[in-house]
Amino acid sequence: MAEFEFDRAVSVTGTPAAVWELITDVPRLVGWIDVVHDAREIEPLSHYSAVIQDKVGMFRLRADLDIHMTEVDEGKRIVAHAEGQDRQVGSRITIDAEVLLDPAPSSTSVRVSGKYGITGNVATLGSSAIKRKGDKVLKEFFGHLSSDSSGA
Known part of the structure; x- marks a missing residue:
């Protein structure tokens, strides 16, 4: 298994309530990250699905993700777990993330x-x-968060 840790922070314009609204707006988030498609809200702030699709080396990866918010402290913190599989190329993806405001x-x-x-x-x-x-995804997320929060 190839496994990577990440830890990045950025200061953005806006109140925590305004920033919370941005980061919990699933259709907007999908537009922020090129590899994420077809996100669906199953239960607000609890359960989502999405597709990660990208070319990685010689492989075309397309994995359906099942995403669960395992902890939510409204306006302050989200802990999420996502996992999915691309059966065609025989790969499995797991993501564990925490967002703190x-x-x-x-x-x-x-x-x-x-x-x-x-x-x-x-x-x-x-x-x-x-x-x-992975670094590209984080860069896209923070770039859009910074630009969208300045207009909020």
Whole structure:
């Protein structure tokens, strides 16, 4: 299994309530990250589904994700677990993430930490290719969060 940890933070314009509204707006989030498609809310702030689709090396990965919010402290914190499988290329994905909002006088700090892993054929590509993809997803998330929060 190729497994990676992440821990990034950014300070964005807006109150914690406004930032919370942004990060819990699933259709908006899907537009923020190129590899995520077809997100569906099954139960608000509890259960979602989505598809991760991307080319990773010589593989075309398409995994249906089942996403559960395991802890929600309204306006402050979300802990999520997602897992899915691409049976065609024989790979499994797991993601565990925590999002923390911390108010400051004129902004809100958003910290995203956790780990993700992939097994099977895609994992044979090596850690550098998979890590680059994960870093790109985080960069997209924080970039859109920063720009969208300044307009909120």
